[in-house]
Amino acid sequence: MANPLLQINNLTKSFGDRVLFSNISFGIAEGDKIGLIAENGAGKTSLLNIIAGKEPGDSGRIVFRNDIRFAYLEQSPQFDPGLTVLEACFQSGNEAVKVIARYEEIISSGNHQELDEILAKMDMLKAWDYEQRIRQILSQLKIFRLDQKIGELSGGQIKRVALANVLISEPELIMLDEPTNHLDLEMVEWLEGYLSRSAISLLMVTHDRYFLDRVCSQIIEIDDRQIYTYKGNYAYYLEKREERIAAQHAETESARNIYRKELDWMRRQPQARATKAKSRIDAFHELEEKLKQRRQTGDIRLSAKGSYIGKKIFEACNVTKSFGEIKITENFNYIFTRYEKMGIIGNNGTGKSTFIKMLLGIEPPDSGSFDIGETVNFGYYSQEGLQFDEQTKVIDVVQKIAEVVDLGNGNKLTASQFLQHFLFAPAKQHDYVYKLSGGEKRRLHLCTVLIKNPNFLVLDEPTNDLDIVTLNILEEYLIDFKGCLIVISHDRYFMDKVVDHLLCFHGNAEIQDFPGNYTQYREWKTEEDRRVAEETKSSRPSKPVEKAAPATKTRLTFKERQEFEALEAEIQRLESEKEELTRQLSSGTLSSEELIAASNRITQVIDLIEEKSDRWLELSEFA
Known part of the structure; x- marks a missing residue:
């Protein structure tokens, strides 16, 4: 077990x-x-x-x-905006950071009574190379500027710093x-x-x-x-x-x-019921209460007719946009067709949100234009969310926009019925906005967009903070939607279900039009990367036969043999130095300056031992 x-x-x-x-x-x-x-x-x-x-x-x-060892990544991590990325990683409060802080406190105070215990903990938690692990994890998460202030980072970058804090501690x-x-x-x-x-x-x-x-x-x-x-x-x-x-x-x-059956029995009983029937009456009321509490879990399906949309949707004509040296688009041209459902993907910072803000007229292009059809009625769900009056009731937020939504074919829903489709029960509709969770506020924002009955939906990260039940409802809505759609999302499952082609933002104004969903794109890209790698390999000039290395390495060269023997001696010397430094740090005889110098040196020695041991293992295979 x-x-x-x-x-x-x-x-x-x-x-x-x-x-x-x-x-x-x-x-x-x-x-x-x-x-x-x-x-x-x-x-x-x-x-x-x-x-x-x-x-x-x-x-x-x-x-x-x-x-x-336990760590927790919160949904919206908070850091002091004045800290650098590296400082934020040393503010995490995990056990390794606490031990490092205590070690530095002991070194600076000159009181070495707890030094043996702290040194043992430093070894156990691998705290000597903590900063190196921070740099390694952050680089894997594409955070390279460790001196950058937290206040300058995007939401995605802050989430990655918080994630690094969780993973570094090896919980x-x-x-x-x-x-x-x-x-x-x-x-x-x-x-x-x-x-x-x-x-x-x-x-x-x-x-x-x-x-x-x-x-x-x-x-x-x-x-x-x-x-x-x-x-x-x-x-x-x-x-x-x-x-x-x-x-x-x-x-x-x-x-x-x-x-x-019991209800029929209750109605047929005389007012003065016999005592022997009391248990049956109590059982009836208990059953009635249980049935009231049971909620229906059948499939919820919602569709809207969408207002009429003409053949002309929009045309991007030589659209160029940049922020300083960062190019978003350059002479970009595209004709959007009727009933098209486009997904936009790309790494953070490549300009996806900027692109749709230009389309909506929120952000002006540097040059070029978007020519939009007269019948187009945009519905925009923004990544930033909507600012509600916290003292307003949920039902009032929606009714201010529309009392009724037309589903087509003579079917209509009241604002209250529409909210129920998005899992706002009647009682919940009379709650004030401030009582809603973050996900419920996002769901309400979505309702305020859809109830306007637009014929062109532009959704920027609609899946963030939405539960899976709501996502299923939204997906079915978008599949049946009788209009146009542009959606930015990092949710691969969502994109696979609702879009028929992609615009892939690769950065530096490189935009690729791909005819398929996300899974098809990944399969294509994997195959394309493999093909390019093979072509690159085969295009390299081959060396003359007489200089070609043997297909399989079986023994060390003379220089490698010398290096191998030198490494054995060097690793032994470094191990001895490490033992001596550990003894000095534990002796309690060093001054504060000597302790700091020894502490810095032992970190360097550990790194050298690891580096040279890796090389020794590599050469030992052929020794």
């Missing part, structure tokens, strides 16, 4: 009279990679915050294994709240591979279904204040969840049949 790392017992959390979850229990063992799924507002982030000790639960118990258990939000596709795929290969145990909230499917081996769903556990990936969860819902429907239908 796997070693347990964390156990949650009978945990309950509520806000006022609203219960998020009640008496839930589950555990996390070594090697578990768990995805946490629920509707927005069901308590996913609250559960993670309670486990991390950032907010209290109402009741229940959370037990971590002793001395566990045994990590919790990630929407780790793919604000990451571009390249970073999402890197993180997916990293977590899949790693032995780290994981509890994660994400709406990225490909990510869930490829990383997680277990799914926990919060539904109707309870949890349901599925021992498999996301595809397995979908299958078993359908079976659970079907069983619940059958149980509910059986209960309704009993209820109808």
Whole structure:
């Protein structure tokens, strides 16, 4: 049996009279990679915050294994904007950083009573090379300017710095709240591979279904204040969840049949009922209450006719835009066709949002123009979100825009009915905006865009912070949408379902038109990269036969033999120096200046030993 790392017992959390979850229990063992799924507002982030000790639960118990290394990536990490990237990584508060801070405090104070203990901890946590690990992880996450201020970074860059802070500490258990939000596709795929290969145990909230499917081996769903556990990936969860819902429907239908019979019996009873019938009456009221609480979980499908759109949509004519030396577009031309559904992908900073802002007239091009058809009625969902009056009720926000939405074929929905399709129950519609979760506010923003009945939707990162249930509803809406669509998204599953071709922004005004969805693009790019690599290899000039190296190396050259023997002696010398430095640091006889010098030198020695050992191992294969 796997070693347990964390156990949650009978945990309950509520806000006022609203219960998020009640008496839930589950555990996390070594090697578990768990995805946490629920509707927005069901308590996913609250559960993670309670486990991390950032907010209290109402009741229940959370037990971590002793001395566990634990890290938490919050949905919206916060750093002091005045710190540099490197300083922010040393502000993380993980165990290694605390030990480094304590070591420096001891060195500077001259009081060496705890030095032996701290040195042992420095070795155990590999704290001597902590800064080197920071640089390595940040470079993998495409953060290269370690002296840049946090206040100058984009949301995606800040998320990557926070992610680096989590990974650098090499925890045994990590919790990630929407780790793919604000990451571009390249970073999402890197993180997916990293977590899949790693032995780290994981509890994660994400709406990225490909990510869930490829990383997680277990799914926990919060539904109707309870949890349901599925021992498999996301595809397995979908299958078993359908079976659970079907069983619940059958149980509910059986209960309704009993209820109808009991209701008929209740109506036929005289007012002065016999005492012996009291238990049956009580059972009837209990059944009635249960049926009231049961909610319908059938498929929600919403479609809108979209207002009429003519044949002319828009034409981009020699559009050029740059910010200083950063080129977004250069003499870009494109004719957008009727009912086209385009996805825009590319790394952060390549100009995707700027492009659609130029189309919408929010950002002017440096030269060129967009010629837009007279019948085009844009609906724009922005990445920044919408600023609501926090003291306004949800229903009032939507009714100010439209009381009724026309679905075509004589079908209409009131604002309240429309909100219900996007999972705002009637009671929830009368909540004030300030009571909504971040995901619920994004969902409300989406409703304010769609209820205007546009014929051209422009959606910039619509999937961020939306739960999977809402994503499914939105996907079905967009598939049936009788209009045009441009969507920017890092959600690969979402893009595969709703778009028919892509504009790929590669940076420096290089824009590629690809006829297919994201998965087809990745398959093409992988094959193209392989083909280019093979062509490059075959195009290199071949060396003369007499100078060609043997196909298989079997022995060292004379110079390599000399290097190999020298390395053995050098590594032995460095190991001796390391032992001597460790002895000096532990002796308590060094001055503050000598301690600092010895501390710096031992870090250099460790790096040299690692570098020369790698080379020795490489040469030893042929020695």
